[in-house]
Amino acid sequence: MSRNCLPALCVALPACLALAACDGPDFSRIAPLEAGALPASPTNAHADDPKAAALGQALFFDADLSADGQVACATCHQPEHGFGDPRPTSPGAFDRPGSLHAPGLLNVAFQRVWMWNGRVDHLWSQPIQALEHPAEHDFTRVELAHRIAGPYRPYYESVFGPLPDLGDLPPRAKPGDDAWAALSAAQRDAIDRVAANVGKAIEAYERKLLCTDTRLDRYLRGEGELTALELQGAAQFLDRDQGDCARCHGGATLSDGAFHNLGLERADSDELGRPAGLQALVDDPFNGEGDYSDDPTAGRQRIEAMVLAEAPLGGFRTVPLRGVAQRAVFGHRGDTDRLRTWITTVYRRRGRRGRGDGDLLGQRSSLIRDPGNPTALVAFLQTLSCPPLPEALTRAPTATELAEAMAWDAAATVEGQP
Numbered sequence: 001m002s003r004n005c006l007p008a009l010c011v012a013l014p015a016c017l018a019l020a021a022c023d024g025p026d027f028s029r030i031a032p033l034e035a036g037a038l039p040a041s042p043t044n045a046h047a048d049d050p051k052a053a054a055l056g057q058a059l060f061f062d063a064d065l066s067a068d069g070q071v072a073c074a075t076c077h078q079p080e081h082g083f084g085d086p087r088p089t090s091p092g093a094f095d096r097p098g099s100l101h102a103p104g105l106l107n108v109a110f111q112r113v114w115m116w117n118g119r120v121d122h123l124w125s126q127p128i129q130a131l132e133h134p135a136e137h138d139f140t141r142v143e144l145a146h147r148i149a150g151p152y153r154p155y156y157e158s159v160f161g162p163l164p165d166l167g168d169l170p171p172r173a174k175p176g177d178d179a180w181a182a183l184s185a186a187q188r189d190a191i192d193r194v195a196a197n198v199g200k201a202i203e204a205y206e207r208k209l210l211c212t213d214t215r216l217d218r219y220l221r222g223e224g225e226l227t228a229l230e231l232q233g234a235a236q237f238l239d240r241d242q243g244d245c246a247r248c249h250g251g252a253t254l255s256d257g258a259f260h261n262l263g264l265e266r267a268d269s270d271e272l273g274r275p276a277g278l279q280a281l282v283d284d285p286f287n288g289e290g291d292y293s294d295d296p297t298a299g300r301q302r303i304e305a306m307v308l309a310e311a312p313l314g315g316f317r318t319v320p321l322r323g324v325a326q327r328a329v330f331g332h333r334g335d336t337d338r339l340r341t342w343i344t345t346v347y348r349r350r351g352r353r354g355r356g357d358g359d360l361l362g363q364r365s366s367l368i369r370d371p372g373n374p375t376a377l378v379a380f381l382q383t384l385s386c387p388p389l390p391e392a393l394t395r396a397p398t399a400t401e402l403a404e405a406m407a408w409d410a411a412a413t414v415e416g417q418p
């Protein structure tokens with residue numbers, strides 16, 4: 001049963017006449033999220049391959065994929081924090097400071113664009129950026145190839161087929177340095193393919209990190225109830241003449257997948273937001289229309305749609321809200337540590353400027369309304385809290401689990417454990 005006010009009430013003539021009095025929240029602006037509706041990922045032929053997911057999970061928790069041996073994806077994307085970071089920003093290898101907040105990864109595969117400025121168009125093209133970022137893993141794709149050709153070889157080959165002969169490789173090299181320039185074009189292509197496949201395995205794992213059974217989802221499916229305060233918050237969230245949060249946080253994911261300037265930048269900030277992200281993804285050799293895509297036509301269509309969409313200066317991506325009340329900090333800088341404060345400072349300051357940019361002011365004040373009672377809104381957002389994931393998804397897989405996923409017999413496990 002749907003919770004849309006209109007069909008629920010209008011089943012008989014007297015009820016239809018009562019429609020005028022139907023002033024409850026308009027739940028048609030949001031929808032429950034269904035795990036079965038996870039969008040396909042045509043540019044990744046291994047997106048739903050369980051072998052790839054097991055390999056990706058092992059890689060996600062492997063701190064040896066970093067320059068100082070201390071940083072795994074899970075160091076910043078912590079399973080016990082919705083695969084996000086409770087700290088505002090995350091130090092990477094050698095404790096180098098990061099500048100943006102590491103968002104949670106639950107439901108990440110429901111998105112169509114990634115990163116705060118949207119510089120990633122396909123989920124598999126993201127890991128190489130984190131691995132080579134000097135303030136994240138500070139690894140290089142050649143070191144990655146060495147490690148794949150070492151302890152990961154049997155797993156990798158079980159998913160992607162034989163590794164090419166990588167020839168004589170230096171210990172460490174990535175685009176921009178001399179050691180990389182000295183490699184042959186064929187070597188560079190072979191290494192890039194390994195890096196893309198690592199991304200495809202990690203995407204297959206990330207597609208399992210789901211949160212689709214919150215109290216709100218159950219309510220919207222007609223399977224549970226909300227309290228009066230939560231319903232009041234829902235009304236503020238949904239109604240156009242109140243918070244109107246659903247204008248951006250609508251649909252099943254509670255995000256329009258678009259970019260908006262909320263005026264959060266500090267006056268001294270030169271953050272460009274979306275325009276810089278769009279340029280970066282068009283230039284990215286690992287994007288969905290590039291040589292490493294398994295469906296360049298589908299990839300191109302997505303990129304073309306992005307190029308045509310609005311790219312506001314200082315715009316960042318609307319955050320999907322499932323699990324929001326379980327997060328420790330909010331916003332792309334992670335500099336707000338209470339949900340209530342986010343609501344009262346960001347959305348309740350019509351006309352206050354953040355960035356010193358005149359035309360953005362008008363745009364912003366027309367977007368943001370008075371959100372109303374913050375206590376009710378917070379109560380509503382708490383109905384989006386995620387139940388725990390199966391334990392086996394929240395840690396590195398054991399040798400036995402890996403072997404099972406690869407459909408090997410148990411005797412084969414010992415040698416191949418990374």
Ligand code: HEC
Nearest residue numbers: 072073076090091092100101102103114115116127130136
């Ligand atoms: C040192 C901390 C750190 C490490 C290590 C790290 N990340 Fe991140 N991650 C971040 C930050 C910060 C962002 C946001 C950066 C941005 O948007 O520019 C992010 C963003 C992401 C996103 C985009 C999420 C979204 O909703 O758009 C994904 C996916 C992701 N990381 C996956 C990974 C994977 C996979 C790894 C390992 C290969 C990894 N990260 C390693 C800090 C980290």
Ligand code: HEC
Nearest residue numbers: 243244245247248260316317318319330331332347367371
């Ligand atoms: C104009 C579009 C828009 C509207 C309207 C809007 N938001 Fe947002 N929201 C965003 C964007 C964009 C971000 C990310 C901002 C950033 O960090 O740069 C965001 C971030 C958030 C966050 C932080 C989540 C996190 O994990 O970092 C919360 C909470 C939130 N919004 C709640 C609300 C509520 C509640 C309302 C209604 C009162 C609302 N939003 C209205 C666009 C919008």
